Amino acid sequence: xxxxxxxxLNKLIEEFGKLPGIGAKTAERLAFHILKSRPDExxxxxxxxxxxxxxxxxxxxCYNYSEQPTCEICSDQRRxxxxxxxxxxPKDVVALEKTGACKWLYHVLGGHIAPLDxxxxxxxxxxxxxxxxxxxEVREIIMATNPNMAGDGTALYISSLLRDTGVxxxxxxxxxxxxxxxxxxxxxxxxxxxxxRRQLE
Ligand SMILES: [Zn+2]
Numbered sequence: 057x058x059x060x061x062x063x064x065l066n067k068l069i070e071e072f073g074k075l076p077g078i079g080a081k082t083a084e085r086l087a088f089h090i091l092k093s094r095p096d097e098x099x100x101x102x103x104x105x106x107x108x109x110x111x112x113x114x115x116x117x118c119y120n121y122s123e124q125p126t127c128e129i130c131s132d133q134r135r136x137x138x139x140x141x142x143x144x145x146p147k148d149v150v151a152l153e154k155t156g157a158c159k160w161l162y163h164v165l166g167g168h169i170a171p172l173d174x175x176x177x178x179x180x181x182x183x184x185x186x187x188x189x190x191x192x193e194v195r196e197i198i199m200a201t202n203p204n205m206a207g208d209g210t211a212l213y214i215s216s217l218l219r220d221t222g223v224x225x226x227x228x229x230x231x232x233x234x235x236x237x238x239x240x241x242x243x244x245x246x247x248x249x250x251x252x253r254r255q256l257e
Contacts, residue, residue: 068091069084069087070083115127115129117161118130118162118163118164119163119165120146120164129162136160136161137161138194139159139198140188140197140198141160141163141197142162142197142198142200143200143201143238144165144201144210145164145167145239146164148239149164152250154243155243155250163188165180165185166179166180168180168202168207168210169213170206177213182214182217189218189223194223196224197218197223197225198226199211199256200228202237202238203228203237203238204237211256227255227256228249228250228252228253229252229253
């Protein structure tokens with residue numbers, strides 16, 4: 057099959073085909089679209105891809121994506137700095153922010169503890185979270201890890217580390233279907249879960 061394309065077109069089809077949800081036919085269609093498009097249009101796509109990789113780093117406070125050393129949420133003076141919502145991924149911050157119900161800060165763990173997959177607590181930003189809390193400004197930690205076994209386990213592990221700090225630890229309410237993810241929950245479901253959050257013991 058690859059012999060029918062030129063080498064560079066073949067490469068482009070191959071790269072598109074690696075993207076999630078893109079099958080062989082769509083990859084081919086996208087590649088031909090790029091080939092036919094104006095040079096400036098095609099370059100705009102290439103530049104956008106390069107920019108997200110070059111410019112977007114991790115916020116040095118919360119580890120969310122940011123183009124500045126400190127992200128916009130952490131720099132926002134209107135936020136309640138005594139509340140930290142702990143999530144697994146940057147996508148979860150987006151889902152929670154869309155509800156409009158959050159005026160707190162975040163901490164992005166970078167995943168969940170999964171020893172079978174080789175993910176240990178040290179691979180996440182848990183130590184940085186503990187450091188933030190030991191500074192003493194935080195009064196509540198809202199655990200918004202995914203409502204599945206790995207997310208629950210991670211939340212419990214973190215709460216055990218923080219037991220001696222006296223900080224209140226809550227978990228999003230069980231309105232979220234067990235086994236689901238924050239990312240795909242509806243805004244209404246998330247808002248209810250935020251309002252109904254309960255202390256984690
Ligand atoms: Zn931040």
